[in-house]
Amino acid sequence: MRIGVLALQGAFAAHRDLLSTIEVESREVRLPGDLDEIDGLILPGGESTTMSNLLRSTSLLDPLSLFLSDGRPVMGTCAGMILLSHRILDGRSDQIALDALDVTVRRNGYGRQVDSFETDITIDDWDETFHAVFIRAPIIESAGSDVRVLAEHDGRPVLVRQDSVLAASFHPELTADGRIHSYFAGMVRDAKITPRNSKR
Numbered sequence: 001m002r003i004g005v006l007a008l009q010g011a012f013a014a015h016r017d018l019l020s021t022i023e024v025e026s027r028e029v030r031l032p033g034d035l036d037e038i039d040g041l042i043l044p045g046g047e048s049t050t051m052s053n054l055l056r057s058t059s060l061l062d063p064l065s066l067f068l069s070d071g072r073p074v075m076g077t078c079a080g081m082i083l084l085s086h087r088i089l090d091g092r093s094d095q096i097a098l099d100a101l102d103v104t105v106r107r108n109g110y111g112r113q114v115d116s117f118e119t120d121i122t123i124d125d126w127d128e129t130f131h132a133v134f135i136r137a138p139i140i141e142s143a144g145s146d147v148r149v150l151a152e153h154d155g156r157p158v159l160v161r162q163d164s165v166l167a168a169s170f171h172p173e174l175t176a177d178g179r180i181h182s183y184f185a186g187m188v189r190d191a192k193i194t195p196r197n198s199k200r
C-alpha cells in the first residue's frame, strides 16, 4: 500500500514525514501519472487558490477528479479540505471545489494568520484527545446528511468523513500524533481489499 501526497505547494513534506513514522509508504504526486502509483491520496494544507492554479497548469485536475469519482480514498487537511468541498465561501471565484465532500466551507473562517490557534479535540470514541493545530483554518459552515462528524470544536465540525473522503480543518501532520494518518491508512487498506471500481 502506498499513499500519495499532492506536492504542488504547501505542507506536503510534513505529511510524508508523519506517514514514515507510522511505517506507511508514500510518494509525492506532481504529475497525472503519479496517481496510477498510489492507493490513496492526501491533499495537504497550504493555499487553496494557489493549489487550484497549479492543479490546472499541471493538468492534474481531470485525473484527480477521476480518482475521486472512482471512490479512491482521499484525505484533505485545511486547504486540502477546501479543495474537496462542495461549496466555498469567501473564496476566489475561479478556485476549484472538487465536490467530493458535501460541505460548505468558509475560507479563513477562524480568522487571519494571527488568529491561528491550537486546542485539544475529542475524536469520535477515541480514548485520548488530539492536539489540533489550526492555521488560517476554514470553518465548515454546513454539512450534508451523508457527512459523519468525527470531531467538533466550538460546536462546528473540524474532522469529517463521507465514505472514502476524510477531511480536517486543522493540520494533523504538524504534531507527532499519527492516529489520524493511521485511521486514513486503514481506510486505504480497506478500499484496497474491496475496491469499489472493477477497473482496479
Ligand code: GLN
Pocket: 044, 045, 046, 047, 048, 049, 077, 078, 079, 080, 082, 107, 108, 135, 136, 137, 138
Ligand atoms: N487559508 C488557506 C486557504 O484558503 C488555508 C490555510 C491552511 O491550509 N493552513 O487556502
